[in-house]
Amino acid sequence: MAQRTFKVWRGDANGGEFKEYTVETQPGMVVLDGLHRIQAEHASDLAVRWNCKAGKCGSCSMEINGKPKLGCMARLNTFEPGETITVQPLKAFPIIRDLVTDVSWNFEQNKRIAPLKTKPRDADGNHRMMQEDVDRVQEFRKCIECFLCQDVCHVLRDHKKHDQFVGPRFMIRLAQLDMHPLDTEDRIPAARKELGTGWCNITRCCTEVCPEHIQITDNAIIPMKERVVDRFYDPIAWFIGKVFGSKKS
Amino acid sequence: MSGASATAVGGHESKFAATKRSDNWWIGPVLTACGLILFFGYLTVRAFQGTWLWANPYVSPTGAPPLFTPISGYPGAIPVSHAWLGAFPNWWPKFLPQSPAFFFPGLAITFRFTCYYYRKAYYRAFAASPPACGVKGAPLKYNGETKLLIFQNLHRYALYGALFLLVCLWYESFAAFFKNGEFGIGVGTLVMFINATLLSGYTFGCHSWRHLIGGKLNCFTCDGSSKTRYKVWKKSTWFNERHMLFAWLSLFWVCFTDFYVLMVSTGGIKDLNTW
Numbered sequence: 086m087a088q089r090t091f092k093v094w095r096g097d098a099n100g101g102e103f104k105e106y107t108v109e110t111q112p113g114m115v116v117l118d119g120l121h122r123i124q125a126e127h128a129s130d131l132a133v134r135w136n137c138k139a140g141k142c143g144s145c146s147m148e149i150n151g152k153p154k155l156g157c158m159a160r161l162n163t164f165e166p167g168e169t170i171t172v173q174p175l176k177a178f179p180i181i182r183d184l185v186t187d188v189s190w191n192f193e194q195n196k197r198i199a200p201l202k203t204k205p206r207d208a209d210g211n212h213r214m215m216q217e218d219v220d221r222v223q224e225f226r227k228c229i230e231c232f233l234c235q236d237v238c239h240v241l242r243d244h245k246k247h248d249q250f251v252g253p254r255f256m257i258r259l260a261q262l263d264m265h266p267l268d269t270e271d272r273i274p275a276a277r278k279e280l281g282t283g284w285c286n287i288t289r290c291c292t293e294v295c296p297e298h299i300q301i302t303d304n305a306i307i308p309m310k311e312r313v314v315d316r317f318y319d320p321i322a323w324f325i326g327k328v329f330g331s332k333k334s
Numbered sequence: 335m336s337g338a339s340a341t342a343v344g345g346h347e348s349k350f351a352a353t354k355r356s357d358n359w360w361i362g363p364v365l366t367a368c369g370l371i372l373f374f375g376y377l378t379v380r381a382f383q384g385t386w387l388w389a390n391p392y393v394s395p396t397g398a399p400p401l402f403t404p405i406s407g408y409p410g411a412i413p414v415s416h417a418w419l420g421a422f423p424n425w426w427p428k429f430l431p432q433s434p435a436f437f438f439p440g441l442a443i444t445f446r447f448t449c450y451y452y453r454k455a456y457y458r459a460f461a462a463s464p465p466a467c468g469v470k471g472a473p474l475k476y477n478g479e480t481k482l483l484i485f486q487n488l489h490r491y492a493l494y495g496a497l498f499l500l501v502c503l504w505y506e507s508f509a510a511f512f513k514n515g516e517f518g519i520g521v522g523t524l525v526m527f528i529n530a531t532l533l534s535g536y537t538f539g540c541h542s543w544r545h546l547i548g549g550k551l552n553c554f555t556c557d558g559s560s561k562t563r564y565k566v567w568k569k570s571t572w573f574n575e576r577h578m579l580f581a582w583l584s585l586f587w588v589c590f591t592d593f594y595v596l597m598v599s600t601g602g603i604k605d606l607n608t609w
Contacts (some may be wrong), residue, residue, distance in 0.1 A: 094345040104344055142560040151355030171354045173345045180344050215555040217564060239464040266553045281587045284478035288454050290467035303541065303574060307450055310487070311545035318487040 086111065089161060091119055092171045093131065097182045103137045103171070104128075110161055116170060117145050117156035120184070134182035140296055143231030147184050148173040153233040153294045175236040188232050191226060194251040197279060202270040218266035225261035227297040228254065233247065234291035234301055240284050244325055250281035253291035253301045260305035285310070342470030342519045351472040359466040367459040370452075373585050380592055383532040384433030386410030387606065390597035392522040395442075395529060396592045397434040400503040404432035410599040413549070438502065441495035442588075448489040450541045451581050490542040500537050504530045520607025529584075529591040536580035537565060 089110045092103045102311050108122040117135055133215045135145040138157045145156035150164070150171050164170055178186040206212055210322050211220075234253035259280060276282050287310075291301045299305075315322045342348065353359065380396045385398035385408050393412060397403075403417040408554045412434060414421050422432040430436070446452050464471035479486050507526045511517055539541065548567025551560050571578065597603045 096343070100343060102343075106559065148354065148468070150357075151353045152406060155456070168356070171356075173344075173354060176344055176346045218552070237467050239471055240478065242474070243464065243471050245478075245480075245590055250478075263554055268552065281478075281480075283480035283484070286457050286463060286478050286483070287450055287452065288464065288467075293467050297501045306542045306551050311490075311542060312550065314487045314490065315550060318484075319490065321511050 087166070089119060089199050090169045090327070091116075091123060092169050093120070093123065093129075093133070093184070094173045094182075095183050105169070110182070113232055113240045114161045115122055115157055116149055116159040116161065116172065117155075120156060120172065124253055132185045141229055143229035146174060146175055146231045146233050146236065148236070152165065153236045155231060155233070155296050158240075158296060163251070175232070177236040177241045178236070185251060188235075190247060191230070191232055191235060191252075191254065194255045195258060197251065197275075198255060198258055198262065199270045199272050199275065201265060201268055201294075203267045203271055212267055214266050221264050221304065222261050226256045227299055229297060231293045233296065237294045238285075238288040239288065239290070240286075242270075246284055250284035250288065253285075253306065255280065255316070256285070257299065257301055257305045258281070259311050263309065273312055273316045276309055277317055282306070282310050282313050339434055345394050348470065349471055350473055353466075353467060353468055355466070355468055356376060359469055363459040363465050368453045369582070369585075370429065370456065370459065376589050377592070379436035381433055381439070382431055382598075384408050384411070384431045384435065386596045386599040387592075388416070388520065389410040389595050391398050391510050392520075392526060392598065392605075393506050393510075394592040394595040395503060395588050398436040398506045399438050399499075400434035401425075401437040402432070403434055407434060407486075410596075433576050438499055441492070441499045445489075445496035445499075445537075445540075446494040446581075446585070449581065450489070450494045451577050453486065488597075489540075490546060491544045493537070493540050493546075494535050496540075500530070500533055505535060506530075510596060513607075516609060518608040520605045520609065521606050522607070525587075525591050525594050529587050532584040532587045535573055536577070538570055539575075539580055541574065541575040541577070544570040544574050 086107045088107050090105055090107045095101050095104050106123045106127045108119055108126060109117065116131070116140065120131065120133050124133070131236050133145070133156070135157065137144070139309040140155055140158040143155070146153065147156050149156065149159050153175065161308070172184065174180050174184045175186045175188070178188050178190060180186050204211060232254060235241055237251050240250045241252050252293070253281055259272060259276055261274075262268055262270070285306050287302055287307065289302045292299070292303070345354065346352070352391040377396060379560070382576045384397070384404065386392040388410055393400070397412055400417040401419055401562045402422040403412040403414055405414060405421045417434070458465055463474070463476065469571060476552045479521070507523070510523045511519060544567060547570055548554070548563035551563060554567070555562050556562035598605045
């Protein structure tokens with residue numbers, strides 16, 4: 086049976102250190118399994134958040150060898166044999182203890198986005214949408230809120246612009262609502278100002294780390310930036326909007 | 335358990351390029367920087383030379399479409415009859431070379447500079463903002479695209495210029511089937527044709543194009559016009575998913591086309607053709 090060494094950050098907001106643990110591994114194990122074995126054999130007080138172990142709950146987000154990943158989806162056989170695996174908590178959020186961070190800031194951002202405001206129902210009392218109209222929105226609904234995109238976004242991670250930019254996850258949320266065929270709410274002024282589309286410099290890291298392979302940059306952030314351009318930066322679009330009136334189409 | 339070392343909170347260092355990544359993350363930005371310097375450097379040199387842009391019936395994309403062309407002093411210059419407004423005017427500053435690249439072909443630079451893909455490429459490769467995902471960026475004040483870079487929002491105007499340029503380059507490609515009025519085909523014709531094709535793939539995958547042509551709509555099925563726009567948007571999405579590929583292929587081929595015309599024009603190689 087093979088052995089694997091993990092270098093796990095242990096500590097809290099006051100500081101901490103990397104500690105090395107070596108455990109037995111078996112084929113098919115993932116990093117989260119390794120952490121559980123560490124808990125069982127070496128450090129029963131190791132704090133790690135997890136739930137479904139199937140890549141669908143978004144709980145076990147962590148940084149594995151410097152890359153934001155889900156611990157339950159990072160298979161050990163994807164690392165070199167004998168390679169030490171470094172495990173850290175997410176950088177973009179305040180640490181609670183060991184690998185657990187306080188991601189509640191994200192839920193506050195969600196509240197800043199105006200919810201769906203639907204058109205009146207048809208005469209028969211129904212809302213109708215065609216599949217072609219909701220395909221785009223359905224891609225965004227795959228989001229499991231693991232917040233890996235938020236963690237890797239350098240606007241939040243390095244520049245700490247948490248008060249100016251809601252981050253990629255909520256750019257998805259914004260796009261999901263704004264592109265909805267039944268929606269009538271105008272979120273574009275907020276997208277530009279409070280939610281901060283201009284802070285993103287589209288370096289695409291959010292898309293690279295998304296475990297659901299959502300095309301965050303191409304399908305959500307850039308389209309939202311373009312919608313902001315329509316309203317605030319494009320003089321021709323602005324003029325047409327003034328003459329013919331702007332409306333959601 | 336063994337080996338403990340004190341470190342920053344979470345183990346995240348704050349110095350430039352700090353990361354726990356164990357892969358060769360720096361290869362991407364280094365290759366990107368080299369590619370951009372090589373290809374744009376070549377095109378800049380060629381733009382300032384203004385020579386060997388014409389090898390009848392081929393015209394280099396560095397000089398096409400020519401608004402003005404020099405009458406003398408520039409070997410391999412585009413013929414005056416082929417330039418839209420003839421020879422360079424007398425008011426043209428003496429310190430600047432008489433290069434047609436300073437007019438319409440310059441539109442391509444604005445298009446590529448403000449392109450969403452190239453922005454990613456040079457923000458990573460040159461501004462290290464960030465150099466790679468999960469790697470600490472350069473210690474510079476960050477304003478995103480809210481202040482100095484706010485002009486990036488006008489990418490769609492660069493797109494309008496690029497669309498115009500594309501029409502012109504397609505025209506030049508078809509014109510390259512005719513030498514002194516006689517129909518034929520040469521390797522240069524194919525080179526120019528591939529150039530226009532790759533530039534089309536790049537342009538029609540543009541994020542601004544994709545938005546303007548249909549992405550801005552919320553209902554794709556509400557009327558005939560939105561259904562048509564939806565179809566075009568879907569096609570554009572296919573190109574958009576390959577935007578990086580077309581960006582590099584078309585950039586390389588623009589350089590190659592210019593180089594081919596340069597070599598034929600100087601007599602360095604002989605163009606195989608039916609004329």
